[in-house]
Amino acid sequence: MKDTFYVTTPIYYVNDVPHIGHAYTTIAADVLARYKRLCGLKTFFLTGTDEHGQKIEKAARELGITPKELADGVVGRFKDLWRILEISNDDFIRTTEPRHERAVLELFNRIWKKGDIYLGEYEDWYCVPCESFWTEKELGEGRRCPECGRQVDRLREKSYFFRLSRYQEPLLRLLEENPNFVKPQSRYNEVLSFVKGGLKDLSISRMTSRWGIPLPNDPDCVLYVWFDALVNYLSGIGFPEEGYEKIWPADCHLIGKDILRFHAIYWPAFLMSAGLPVPRMVFAHGWWTVEGQKMSKSLGNVVDPYEMAERYGVDQFRYFLMREVSFGLDGDFSQRAIVNRINSELANDFGNLVSRTLAMVRRYLGGRIPSPSDGQLRQKALHTLEEYRKLMDDLSFQRALLAVWELIGSVNKYIDSTAPWSLYKEKRIRELKEALYNCLECLRFVALMVYPFMPRSAQRLWEMLGFRNGIEGETIDKSGTWGGLPEGQEVAEPTPLFPRMEV
Ligand code: MSP
Numbered sequence: 001m002k003d004t005f006y007v008t009t010p011i012y013y014v015n016d017v018p019h020i021g022h023a024y025t026t027i028a029a030d031v032l033a034r035y036k037r038l039c040g041l042k043t044f045f046l047t048g049t050d051e052h053g054q055k056i057e058k059a060a061r062e063l064g065i066t067p068k069e070l071a072d073g074v075v076g077r078f079k080d081l082w083r084i085l086e087i088s089n090d091d092f093i094r095t096t097e098p099r100h101e102r103a104v105l106e107l108f109n110r111i112w113k114k115g116d117i118y119l120g121e122y123e124d125w126y127c128v129p130c131e132s133f134w135t136e137k138e139l140g141e142g143r144r145c146p147e148c149g150r151q152v153d154r155l156r157e158k159s160y161f162f163r164l165s166r167y168q169e170p171l172l173r174l175l176e177e178n179p180n181f182v183k184p185q186s187r188y189n190e191v192l193s194f195v196k197g198g199l200k201d202l203s204i205s206r207m208t209s210r211w212g213i214p215l216p217n218d219p220d221c222v223l224y225v226w227f228d229a230l231v232n233y234l235s236g237i238g239f240p241e242e243g244y245e246k247i248w249p250a251d252c253h254l255i256g257k258d259i260l261r262f263h264a265i266y267w268p269a270f271l272m273s274a275g276l277p278v279p280r281m282v283f284a285h286g287w288w289t290v291e292g293q294k295m296s297k298s299l300g301n302v303v304d305p306y307e308m309a310e311r312y313g314v315d316q317f318r319y320f321l322m323r324e325v326s327f328g329l330d331g332d333f334s335q336r337a338i339v340n341r342i343n344s345e346l347a348n349d350f351g352n353l354v355s356r357t358l359a360m361v362r363r364y365l366g367g368r369i370p371s372p373s374d375g376q377l378r379q380k381a382l383h384t385l386e387e388y389r390k391l392m393d394d395l396s397f398q399r400a401l402l403a404v405w406e407l408i409g410s411v412n413k414y415i416d417s418t419a420p421w422s423l424y425k426e427k428r429i430r431e432l433k434e435a436l437y438n439c440l441e442c443l444r445f446v447a448l449m450v451y452p453f454m455p456r457s458a459q460r461l462w463e464m465l466g467f468r469n470g471i472e473g474e475t476i477d478k479s480g481t482w483g484g485l486p487e488g489q490e491v492a493e494p495t496p497l498f499p500r501m502e503v
Contacts, residue, residue: 003041003042004041004042004043004044004246004247005033005036005041005042005043005044005251005252006043006044006045006046006237006247006248006249006250006251006252007029007032007033007036007043007044007045007046007250007251007252007254008029008045008046008047008232008233008236008250008252008253008254009025009026009029009046009047009254009255010025010050010254010255010256010259011047011048011049011050011093011095011229011232012047012048012049012050012078013049013050013053013055013056014049014050014051014056014070014071014074014075014078015055015056015058015059015070015074016059016074017074017077018077018078018081018305019295019302019303019304019305020288020290020295020302020303020304020305020308020321020333021256021287021288021295022078022081022305023081023085023305023308023317023321024285024288024321025254025255025256025285026047026082026085026087026089027085027087027318027321027322028254028285028321028322028327028395028397029045029047029089029254030045030085030086030087030088030089030452031318031322031397031452031453032252032254032392032395032452033045033088033089034088034451034452034455034472035392035452037472038448038451038452038474038475038476039389039475039476039477040475040476040477040478043090044090044091044237044247045088045089045090046089046090046091046092046093046232046233046236046237047082047087047089047092047093048091048092048093048094048095048232048236049071049074049075049078049092049093049094049095050095050225050229050232051067051068051071051075051094051095051096052067052095052096052211052212052213052222052223052225052228052229053131053209053211053212053225053228053229054128054131054206054208054209054211054225055128055129055131055225056070056071056211057209057210057211058128067211068096071094071096075094079092081305081306084306084309084314085305085309085314085317085318086314086318086455086456088455091236091237093232093235093236095228095229095232097235099235099238100231100232100235100236101213102235102240103231103234103235103239103240104213104223104227104228104231104235105213105216106239106240107231107234107239107270107274108215108216108223108227109216110273110274110275110276111162111270111273111274112217114273114274114275115163116162116163116166116273117160117161117162117163117204118160118161118163119158119159119160119161120158120159120160120161120201121156121157121158121159122155122156122157122158122159122161122203123154123155123156123157124154124155125139125143125152125153125154125155126152126153126154126155127145127147127148127150127152127153128153129145129148129150130145130147130148131224131225131226132145132147133155133203134146134152139152147258155208157206157207157208158207158221159203159204159205159206159207159221160203160204160205160215160218160221161201161202161203161204162201162202162204162227162266162269162270162273163201163273164199164200164201164202164265164266164269165198165199165200165201166273167199167268167269167272167273168195168198168199170269170272171195171199171265171268171269172192172195172196174268174278175188175191175192175195180280180281181264181278181280181281181282182260182264182281182282182283182284183281183282183283183284183328183395184283184284184328186328187257187260187264187284187328190260191260191261191264191265194261194265195265199265199269202266203224204223204224204227205218205221205222205223205224206221206222206223206224207220207221209222210222212224212225212228213228226262226266227266227270230262230263230266230267230270233250233253233267233279234248234276248276248277249276249277249278249279249280250279250280251279251280251281252279252280252281252282252283252395253267253279253281253282253283254283254285255282255283255284255285256284256285256286256287257284257285257286257287258287259284260282260284263279263282263284264282264284267279283327283328283395284328285327285328286325286328286329286330286331287330287331288303288330288331288332288333289330289331289332289333290302290303290332290333290334291332291333291334291335292332292334303333305317308338312338312339312342312501313342313498314456315453315454315455315456315457315498316338316342316346316498317338318453318454319341319345319346319401319453319454320337320338320341320342322397322398322401322453323341323345323397323398323401324337324338324341324398325398326396326398326399327395327396327397327398328395335503336503339501339502339503342498342500342501343500343501345405346497346498347496347498347499347500349405349408349409349412350405350408350446350450350497350498351496351497351498352412353408353411353412353415353439353443354443354461354464354494354497355494355496355497356415357411357415357436357439357440357443358464358491358492358493358494359494360420360421360436361436361440361491362491362493362494364420364424364432364436365432365433365436367490367491368487368488368489368490368491369437369440369465369466369485369486369487369488369489369490369491370433370434370436370437370487371433371437371487372437372441372482372483372485372487373433373434373437373438374482374483375434375435375437375438376414376438377410377411377414377438377439377441377442378438378441378482380407380410380442381407381441381442381445381482382482384403384404384406384407384445384449385445385448385449385476385480387403388400388403388404388449389476391403392452397453400449401450401453404446404449404450407442407445407446408446410442411438411439411442411443414435414438414439415435415439418431418435420432420435420436423435437485440465440485440491441482441483441484441485443461443465444465444479444484444485445480446461447461447462447465447471448471448474448476448479448480451471451472451474455471455472457497457498458471459471459472460495460497461497463492464491464492464494464495465485465489465491465492466489466490466491466492467489
């Protein structure tokens with residue numbers, strides 16, 4: 001039994017700088033990774049960049065630089081952004097690294113030895129931006145790429161093929177035996193019907209491009225960029241060197257819905273052929289539009305995550321992306337929506353609760369945490385934590401946040417109804433202490449639960465509650481029981497967690 005959790009993001013193309021779509025997948029993966037660490041699992045979180053292929057070659061040519069120069073320039077933008085957004089990845093893999101090339105060749109050799117690769121000729125329509133071949137039928141009217149709507153090119157060349165057709169039955173079995181192999185359900189259905197529709201062998205080499213990993217048996221050809229790229233999930237954990245088996249298979253490949261086929265069909269087929277275990281789950285999330293419109297360079301409405309983090313705050317941006325839409329569905333990014341959520345949910349509901357609770361503890365109790373009590377909020381907090389775990393395990397991030405906010409709402413109501421200010425006036429000190437302990441202890445639970453989403457704010461709250469350690473070292477098993485706030489610990493002067501914003 002492996003005691004690890006392995007989560008990945010797609011590796012991003014370096015032909016362009018990062019936008020909100022990249023930030024979204026990576027933030028979701030970070031939320032999951034931080035949550036799994038909070039559950040005490042040894043977690044490995046991998047992200048990286050996809051640097052080979054015609055798309056990058058073309059972009060570099062247009063800029064008058066080499067593809068490697070382009071990659072070296074853009075990769076820094078991704079790494080910087082992940083640092084700014086508090087992404088806790090354990091490694092960063094680039095497909096131009098020697099460790100990656102080694103892994104790709106090893107996988108290729110295993111598949112070759114299995115007899116699943118043969119030489120043939122390929123002719124079809126090719127979309128360079130999507131790095132995908134399409135059949136006439138798939139193109140439909142106007143001969144445009146069904147994925148991005150752009151013009152496609154006719155391509156004919158000698159090519160090596162992977163015998164994908166051999167894997168139709170094994171893939172069907174995999175899907176039938178593992179109803180959670182692809183999530184959400186609608187995506188599972190999509191994959192299932194695609195496999196049922198029949199699988200054609202897949203071209204896995206290119207002659208027209210030089211920018212890729214040369215085939216060991218035929219250096220005139222380079223490997224198809226998707227064959228190369230998918231292997232990052234293995235090269236990033238050290239395959240084929242010993243040790244990778246402790247982490248592999250991946251527990252969750254997080255991807256966008258546009259690249260589902262590569263992950264849920266081609267990738268497991270390659271792995272089966274090479275005699276390696278397949279990932280446990282592929283989760284495909286939806287796409288963001290911007291202010292109701294498709295995001296595109298030509299419309300000039302591409303959302304820059306650097307700018308968002310600077311304008312609204314890193315945690316606020318992370319929170320919004322996870323709270324606004326149910327994970328798996330499409331969503332719309334609008335300035336009004338993010339500002340509304342910041343003001344009502346973060347500043348009012350959450351921020352105010354923290355400020356008023358701490359202010360009362362300081363005013364009425366000299367800032368010292370009273371002895372643990374067992375009020376009516378105990379059940380609510382424990383129940384919320386249980387619910388939260390179920391939802392997080394299911395990647396229902398939005399509903400997990402809703403559950404936490406329901407607890408926040410209950411504590412706010414509890415304060416209104418117990419009215420600690422009256423208890424103080426009436427010198428009912430025992431009841432006052434009890435009431436405030438209950439609120440404080442709920443805030444400790446809230447800090448733990450929001451930590452994966454908003455690590456910096458959770459840490460600030462943790463410190464305001466008087467803890468000196470890093471919240472990232474906590475586990476739910478150790479700290480998810482009622483009564484964890486030590487009596488006598490001094491709470492800090494509250495400072496606003498989330499400033500209010502104007503639209
Ligand atoms: N290089 C490939 C992935 C190889 S993984 C072995 C690739 N890269 S990408 O940079 O084009 O896109 C990466 C991710 O960004 C995809 O998961 C895609 O779904 C996501 N998004 C791109 N635009 C998006 C939105 N507008 N909204 C949400 N996610 C989007 O594909």
